[in-house]
Amino acid sequence: MAKQSVAAPEEGKKPAPEAAKPAAGEPNDESRMIAAISYVFGVFVAVIIFLLKKDDRFVKFHAAQAIMVDLAVMLISLGVFVVGFGLAIVLGVLSMGIGFFLGFWLVWLGLMVFGLCILAMRLFLAFQAFTGKRFGIPLIGAHAQKIAMS
Numbered sequence: 001m002a003k004q005s006v007a008a009p010e011e012g013k014k015p016a017p018e019a020a021k022p023a024a025g026e027p028n029d030e031s032r033m034i035a036a037i038s039y040v041f042g043v044f045v046a047v048i049i050f051l052l053k054k055d056d057r058f059v060k061f062h063a064a065q066a067i068m069v070d071l072a073v074m075l076i077s078l079g080v081f082v083v084g085f086g087l088a089i090v091l092g093v094l095s096m097g098i099g100f101f102l103g104f105w106l107v108w109l110g111l112m113v114f115g116l117c118i119l120a121m122r123l124f125l126a127f128q129a130f131t132g133k134r135f136g137i138p139l140i141g142a143h144a145q146k147i148a149m150s
Contacts, residue, residue, distance in 0.1 A: 032132050034049055046067045069125070073118050088103025090103075125137075
């Protein structure tokens with residue numbers, strides 16, 4: 001069996017950098033982390049990030065989208081609560097009180113399922129931002145892109 005020769009490293013060559021820089025136009029690690037944080041910690045943190053990172057379009061896009069998502073979630077939650085509570089009152093009046101409790105628990109259950117869906121969406125969007133993608137939610141993503149470019 002023949003011995004394989006191991007080539008000695010040439011002197012004078014620089015070692016390859018351990019942490020390669022991102023290609024032009026790609027967000028760096030800090031931008032990706034900050035963009036992901038804007039989804040995880042809610043609307044107030046997203047507003048602060050949006051105001052502090054005006055020069056980073058990637059972060060600005062994700063922060064703007066996080067703000068709009070949170071506002072939409074707040075409006076939808078309020079609508080579900082009002083309609084559900086009104087339904088619970090109507091059921092309560094029609095059934096002399098028993099329907100109110102049933103309606104209340106149905107509204108509570110609906111809001112809990114909605115909350116879990118929102119949590120899953122936030123984690124998905126944070127993951128997309130952390131991996132460096134500009135994932136835009138339909139209707140909201142286009143507006144966030146316009147805001148980020150301004």
